Amino acid sequence: MIDPVFYLFEGPSPLYGPNDPPPHDLGPWPTVDRNDHLGYWVEEAGNMMIMTAAIAYMGKDAAYIQKHWTQVSRWANWLRLNGLDPISQNSTDDFSGSYPHSCLLATKALLGIGAYIKMANTIGRSDSAAKYRAILDTATAGAIQRGYDFQNRHFKKAYDQSGSWSQKYNLVWDKALGLNVFNDSIVANEMRLYLSKLNRYGVPLLSGVTYNKSDWELWSASITFNKNDFIALMHGEWNYTNENGQMCCGICDWHGTTGFDENEFGARGVSGGYFMRICADRCMGTTASKTPVPAHAPEQGPNIVRAGNQLAISGSAGHGAVIIADAWGRVAIREKAGIDGRHTIDLTGLPPGMYAAVVADGHGAMRTMRICLAK
16 A cells, blocks of 8 residues: 555656655545645654554565665654654644644654664664664653653643643554554553543543544554553443444544534544554564564673763674764764674763763664763
8 A cells, every 4th residue: 555655756757856755645536646735744754654664564574674765764864854843734633723843743753763763673774773763762852851741641732732632542553563662651641641531432632622533542542552441442432333323324433522423534444443453462462572672682682881971882793883863863973883792982072962872783682871961
């Protein structure tokens, strides 16, 4: 399903520039044409990254990543530049309106970058994986600092909208694909929020409305991979489907949570989202832990120890890479680790600020450290 999108960028007569984000659709049937006026830029860039990683991961097809590596690398860079604090644009929930600084889209961008790291490790691109792990760690910390309601312990709808919230249904991919973007407490607190907002017929999609999107709700129900959480949120959809005598065109994926109002979008293909838990469970069935490590990787993996302005690296043999990046994701230091797995990095020349150090060995195992250099 995503091959045609790649073709629009990689084919003999590409309709898009190499550094454009992917389109929301291929154009009006039966003509395929350039169709980027709808403005779902971060949404679709994140989608292409996650889907490409999922195809390669579930199908054990590293060749698919190799084939499209140049383009997914461009989209990873585009997300780095444009996805971490999105300008006003549509999400897939376009009926909710567009607004800037969307936490939903920022988390999608972070997960898309996480998917890129997954792909890089799959094909042995340890340097790219280390570089983007540093970017991801600092960007995730920034998104939490700006977008998290620390008093009520959940993400806001947008960085600048205090007291707001929205379902962050894309979080399901974090654990399903072992992307390691957000820690478990962030995800557990999101679930706690959704359970507290549960009405008779489901959880509202976001603050200020009573409608929901039933496919996304079942994604949200799956983010903790906890059976009781899933059943609790699923119960609202069960009530709606079994008590609503007004449905005439199949299950509705956009409906009210306090009554049978807003009954639109019936029998659509997006209802495939109802099966997310099955898909996610299948992904987890091939994932040994939240941080999967290839069987041939060293058991311990690389290590970082800081002493003043010196970083001592060990256990990174096998063409390891060391990356130091600042809070904007700009690489300050990039070096290859020593053949014997030992290396020393001098931080003396770096300006004061926050940095992330990432060391990756030649087998895909990683270690990260956040560094604060005072004045």
